[in-house]
Amino acid sequence: CRQQYPIYLKGEPSAIFVNSFPKNNGALCPVFKGGFGNHIFQFAYTFGIAKSKNMNILVNEKVNVSIVFKLTVDVRNDSSDCNGFMTRIEKFTAKYDDNLLNFNPEKSFRVQNALQSWKCLHIRRGDMVNMGDNSFNVASLEYLTSAVNYFKDRYQNIIFIVASNGMSWAQRNMPSNISVEFIQHSAVADMVTLATCNHTMAYFGWIGL
Template sequence: MMMFIIYLNMKYFPDRVQMLRELNDEIAPTARYDMAVDYETVGTDDGEKNETVIEKDILILKEEKGVTVEEDNDKEEPKEQPNETTTPEDNANKTTLKTQKRTGKKRNCVCAKFIGGLGNYMFLYASAFGVARKKNMDFIMLKTNSLLKTFQLGADNMRVVANYSLCRGAPTYVETRNCAFDKRIFLMSNKSSFWLYGYFQSYKNFEGSFAELRTQFTFKNAIQKKADTILSDIKQKYVKLTNNTKQTNVTVVGIHIRRGDFVGNNYGYTVATKEYFEKAMRWFNSKYANIAFVVCSNEISWGKKNLRKHNVYFVEKRTREVDMAVLATCDHLISSVGSFSWWASWLSKGTVIYYFPPAKTGSELRNHYSKNYTDYFLSKWIHF
């Protein structure tokens, strides 16, 4: 029998036991798992102390003689969430992954279980890519992963596969905090493949790979074309409204409003206020002339009620991928909270203003960030 003993910090992971069981069932269906707790006090880059797991004890694997776990190379993994932006054009023109030809023996792999929405997927992809690049390893992507239909991915160290057979039985790095950096992620040995399990929402996991990731996160042509058309139409409307003679004189500022399930939640999410958006809009109005504000939201009715002005335009009934492409293509951005807003900000080439703080003081969510949020927000961004 193969036994997995997973050590985790129960202070931050009381709700993750079931998730870890599901992971073990996936990577070793015949395995037996036992839970245990081990703590060590370590320092983080911002000087904060954190009780967390000892890296070497994240996963202890004990194999008893006579029993092995079979790798079912023909069995498909459950399909991940399909992308809503697939078009006949995409189907007719399948993008060939721009992977470079590898030489020599195959490298070990970084494996990640993708969970959540678009922003969560992007953090997991970026972190797996960043760790793999740092460790001189490959990383695994299921061919059903929706990111492949959203972006022009094609890293030279990415393996697109039908299932996780290459990762079965591999040790697992379990994060202790979703939005904070733990440098021990880079201490995992590259002598074997290993799993990353969690959300990994710190840019420091992939800070050394920013340039490559900007190329990776280029939207598919069909998505970008829709975003460009939306923004061109908005500029035309603004020019007509203001009698401005040229679209090139218009500065487009994106606004992302994240509400929905964040409103009234008990976990600790904050929600950007009307006052915040108005203050950020005044700031941009003081810097630029001829501004058109473009709003994308999962609750567009709130935006129409609270931010309706002559130069505010609302993007409605579009997919989340098109919304992100619109926001990323704007000249500047006023972001909200959540991983979707974070990535729209990261992709933006202009000034970014973000809502602060993203978590309520004393909440469970607050525990998942570093002391001063420096592991999460880029220093060049501006917060109100």
């Protein structure tokens, strides 16, 4: 993992960021909320919208994605221009909202909310456990056991790597008949570690294999 770490940090920009956007159209500013994983979703979603509409992206140099990745969008030390942009907010979480793309690209907007892929499986505990409105469900222990067995049945010599902000729960409930390592470093280091794994699954945090 240490050898690959610079790939994900300040090195040569990934090919996905090597696009240059025309300046004659408007700009989009992602509104970053939540943790580092959320920020990546929010930037990626905004990047996709901007590319489809030939727009620029404006990002502050102090936000996580600017610090961790070498972006080739419009990174500024003063992004206050974004404060004057109109705001477009997705209606649903993890569900495709086509209305989010229904705007004039000659104008500039702030793009807000989770902006997570509607095709992405994201299961977590943490703050979800104590929500009283039943907006979200957390996965059962049976689901966790079934997910672990899924990979055990298909691969040999597996080491499960668990990253979570609910580590005590994870340590109590991960099956005991497997090889498992629990990591709890910075959000960036954890994500880099999991990104080097062959497979990942989401549960109370992220599990890499």
